[in-house]
Amino acid sequence: MKYPILLATHLSLLLSAAALRIPVKRTSSTSVSRIRKAQPGHVNSKLNARAPGDGSNTLDLDTVHDLIYMADITIAGEAYPMQLDTGSSDLWLQHVHVNDDMEISDITYNLTYGIGWAYGHIAYAPMTFAGISVQDQAFLNVSQSMNPALSYGAEGILGLGFTSLSTIDALVNRTKSDRGRSLLYTMFEDNKSQPNFIAFALQRSTHEEDDVDGSFSIGEYEPEYAAVADQPAIPTFPEHAPKRWNVLLDALMIGDSVIFPNTTVADAPSNMAVILLDSGTSYSYVPTWVGDLIYGGIEGAKFDRTMGQWMVPCDAEIDMAFQIGGQIFPLHPLDVAPHSLYNREVCAGSFIPQEISVGAGQFDWLIGDNFLRSTYSLYDFGDFDSDGKMGDPYVKLLSLTDPNEASAEFVAVRGGTARTDIVYNVAQVTANAAGSTSIGTDLASTLNSIGKYLPVMLAITALNALALLAGVIALIVYMVRKRRDSSAPSNASSARLPRGRMTPMPLSRNPSVREPTPAGERHSYERNHPDAYNPVSMALTEDTIFVPPSPAYRKSFGGKSVDRPQSMAI
Template identity: 35%
Template structure:
């Protein structure tokens, strides 16, 4: 389990403790489902500080199409805090560690202060007290780590997924625990968990890497979350191009793991007509947050339409701003960063769900878009155009490099594709998806939509309203739905301020600030035995 990196943490009692020198920390990511629940309607607000925060009002549609296991995928890990084993979501879109223990911490297990903070995510909020306790990750014990203990609030999606809290993997400037402890004279003792790890182990690379698996893809593979040196089988990610972060200097906001996106490609052609809503973004670029705490991919409506609108048999539901498509539809989607192309496996472009039972109790399989519309924040406060979550990240080995920990200009993200053979991926899709929906797999395909992609730049473009889609559809596939599907649920774990839809807002009793994650409200995801929660096929 241990392979390389030193673990050291600052504590809320304002002392610096060096715990153990280890080589590295890698934990398995386990998969589990979150039961389908209430649907959510999405909207966004701006505030006077120039920080746009996602506001989600939960609602129940009159006749929602119950798409079981169609939306929310969580990546989590097990921590032992104050002697209790707790499953926490891994979230690069936020910076707080918070938990709701199964039993109240005793005075021996933890020191729970009366200093409370309110954290607000896309679909809810909670209040917690700043706490210090021993935290065990794998074989490593971190004495007196600062975090929040949940007291009251509504973060039901996290708890219904079987999770006990969240581990934010963002920068220190997004942590309200860090801000509060520093304000009260604690110096850096409130740093994030990973920041403390890296500060006390300067000889180790300040990186974290993810190898994410998908559910029901015909394999038993789990995932890994790696702190410091990645495992040997993933070491090639270290030699991939380093994509510098988009520096966020918006007042009242915080730094994210966001990159400039060159293009979105569908079936061999670029989507054109997309313009960034982020002030200062270079011409022709979009700002994309790369967030483990977001289950889906969120993007402008024009991009979603370009991907799914012209699919034969596609049905658009305006009530929920969502598409359904025939489940055997093959889509060839790719994203371009700094001239590097990252193709998606077709299994991650649509998601399988089931309709509500008819009068005879029969259900039909229905598939929806895994890249969905996110109401972009127009105007001066927008800081994101897209949020690429787990549906994107399952297609790369990702390495997040914190740089020198103090200057985001030294940070970057490297990505190694896990889809080196797109034709093989297409045929893998046919086999796996057919098994998922209980039909015979069609004959293997020998050509890709759009043909061969070569060179260092995207190919000729299509308009944002037309994709020129060509795909294989199994005649035995389910018919077009006649009921309105429920709006994709979001993850409370990652919520981003501003344009990408949200960052969890974290507020002290006397102060309101940008919070942590940017994911559509229900997200997830460190290198220690990870436990993954997932509501999608």
């Protein structure tokens, strides 16, 4: 594992051994802690606290209603709050203060996400993130955007995925330049002898006034969660040269039931699901049958078609866990059915049944913060070999949720009786071959016979169809001529009146949805609208070269409907 660092010359010797741990606060943090770099295999336990303004490079990581996690990045000398997103790889920013340190190119693009979009020019500027500096980093200088993350105070998105998913990198590559690499790639490339992983603890709060005890780090473990170093590495899918932080889901545990998933992803084991771990998505998006299994058996639960979510009684405790890489990760029941964002008297299922349209069939489930809060997650980009190439990446997950303690915490907030007998046993799962099928000898013989006579059968069918079509045409011609001869008008007043409009009018469940904004009009986003708290999804809807699918999400914000423009095919 390597740790990236590029610092100003006069600080390089002092800071090259430093890694940063940032406490997560529900509101702006008042302190930041820094960990000195440990030797390989050793985790420092002594923290040196530093307060903002003491001359150190600091980073605040904030969350709003457990829906979004943000951190500051300095671009050309100005600090901007950004959403941290493992589901995408591009960096974009609105309201940029342009100065002489910044270069604006003539390359434009529209990035589209699971929810939202951003359009602007590719630009270059010096940046500092988590105390680490780079001198020439590409980003999208956004002039138009629609994104729910903006309503939480974020000025843009910082993608923490692989540079192979970066649209900016692909566009810059076409100019025969390598200046478009993602921010993390640039950092890792600048110092190949240091660890190159990031780690998150995205914990929750049960009351709005409480602090969220979490952290984000680069190149260092959080001492409290040092056991993650001993966890088995979970390979990405695919294992070699992935574009996303995808892993395989072995099984889903709901209560005492064990459910084995399936997949629609090519080359994936047929009895597992490919899931994307996405810190930029508030909730999780799963196949419809999965949502039905999680919430359908709860007394009083019902599916709200307008919201597209299950609504459940708030005192209904749902105990469930994921099995990934042969390891069990229980979820906190407060995250499985949080209070509705629109009505605090009811609770909503955070596993939203919706067929995944993003990712072009590269994953089955989109797993967001409602799962990640139950783990300490480490994303390792792989070691550099002697030729300077990164090795295979992997993920490590450390469970932070004891299911029985979580039950007690749920009951303390929602009422009921806490459980003390929750045990999840590892299911024995052997990966099936991808797309393997077999047929019997008799069936094979029948299929061969059909194939032999199929051309003759098709020819006879085509001749019959042509004869029938000729007869129908002759009949229509005869009827038209007969009617013309017998229907001459007697006077002007007998002219045919226009018929009533019979074309069906389109109906919409959401009356505020309107037609796409005409070309040339600027889109606007009201940052302070009263209906601000909407889940976000920053999984990029497209890779860099293929034509993206049609968007599956249209949302009205604050009484205004905004349709994102289609991405421009390159």
